[in-house]
Amino acid sequence: MAAVTADAGGRRLVDIVLRARELSIVAALIVLVAVTTAANSSFLSSQGVKDIFLNASILALLAVGQTMVVVTRNIDLSVGSVVGLVAFASGKFVLGHDRNIVLVLVLGMAIGAVCGLVNGVLVSFFKVPALVVTLGTLYVIQGLDYYWAHGQQINAADVPSSLLELGSGSVLGIPYLPLITIVVMVVVGYYLRSFPSGREFYAIGSNPDAARLAGISIRKRILTAYVVSGVLAGLAGVLWLARFGTVVADAAHGWELKVVSAVVVGGVAIVGGLGSVYGAALGALLLTTIGSVLVVLKVNSFWQDAIAGLLLLLAISVDRLLSLRVTRALRRRNARHGA
Template sequence: MTALTTAPSARAKAGRERSLLDLVLRARELSILGVLVVLVAVTAAINPGFLSAQGVEDIFLNASILALLAIGQTFVVITRNIDLSVGSVVGLVAFVTGDLVSAQGGSMTLAILAGLAIGGACGLVNGLLVSLCGVPALVVTLGTLYVIQGLDHFVAHGRQINAADVPQALLDLGSGNVLGVPYLPMIAVLVMLAVGYYLRSYPSGREFYAIGSSPEAARLAGVPIRRRVLTAYVVSGLLAGAGGVLWLARFGTVIADNAHGWELKVVSAVVVGGVAIVGGVGTVYGAALGALLLTTIGSVLVVLKVNSFWQDALIGALLLLAISVDRLLALRMTRILRRRNARHAT
């Protein structure tokens, strides 16, 4: 009788904790959306041209690639790891695929396949070193960041890819639209919905959160930790590769330093979006909103003619604030759960 009553009790406890966590995550995402609305409203009141059709389209186009990278980074961060190489992967993929299609007269399909292959290979190397060799993720991805940057400069050798040499179909991917909706935001939204549904609805998706919440408990529960961490890095690499192809499609002209420093923007978007840097908490929806918020802030500062230095300073401040809020929320949730458990025990 005791065994029969214990199992439902444990499931009920897990359900209560999950409901509380879902409530906190929804609150974080709604707060980001609220800040975004207020920011846009205030800026539009100062400069009505900010909400022109072209201005809004530019914001979503510029946010699309960052959101795509943030979605991949979310996979990694929820497992208590980090990928600092994504910006370098975008730069390498953008130049190599541009060089490939311009020199060989290749097609958009060739560019996409090549970009995914390069990005996936970079993610695989990171994942193998972290999951199988046990090297700290910060060390691994910081090292591969510089290796990939060096490889990018070696391949470029001071050259530049011009938009005139890129297939028109690929350029249309970066500037075209369907019924007035640009392709790039559509791609980012579709990837976000697919990844978000997988992480929430599939047992294997929830295992990523289990690893981040408690690696030891996940191991005892039979979760294949190494395989999941490796998968997270491969997904991050694939989306970074896709981001590199979309970068080429969006801008046409590519040099070796493209997306330089974007790794910090991606991490900032993820953390500001409510994904805990210590793992186990967050959603791809919040990460995408974080990317949109950072992009909007950049556009607002340009419209208001504020020095670009303040953009980096503001992003840094938001990152510190988000980490502090995550810590306070974690402590608050711990106290709430302890009080609930104490009441149920009595």
């Protein structure tokens, strides 16, 4: 009974830490928006707000998939290249044809799933370090994309209007892209928190040895995490084409670091076992808002990457500090119950 009580107390403590991180991001967003609006009243115009959410949608979608990977103590650096490959492949698929949107989405997610499957098999079954695997597939996929494109560009004029409508249209005044991202985020978030198999991802990240002794199929869960990340990257690739219309071979180049930054800034521990898809999405929204603020204030775009890097370092430092404090608190709690 004492062990169960201690474990429940530990979970409550972790939940408090997560809520604190997410609330701090919300507070930072409010302050950032308030200060920028005071400097430029047009920042909070209906179009300005719409653009922020549209720009954040694809990054948040990728952050949701990356969260599933990171909580298992792994990482996926190939997501940016997958987005670029799928965006170009989808553009070629619809070129000169009015394809069914569902078919285009299925094709994009299927390509992403294959890329995720390759990553997952190499990491989970062949025990190759995730950093090495996904860095390798990043360059392989980029190389394939460049070879296939041969400098060709997909133009918005050649993309069916029905697909472009997915990127610019709305329902009840709410753009489709944020709606899609919110639905995916809620589904994945609910699964990770409410289903035993979803909690297993966190168990693997918290303590792989204990998870193995508890009978959790670590290989299966890691493989699943990479496939989900690949599927969402594929979906993001189609949405990229729908959002921007014009696509070249290096679409989403460098976005893998933006995605990792959004996830870590959003409170997902880089060492695994802690974090939520909601925090990751908030991290993506914060980074996107910072980018919009810099544009409004006419600050050099270089500072966007610099600030993202600074936030990443700060988030990792905070994660480490919180991890040490939570560990000490749990040890004291367990010692009291043990006594």
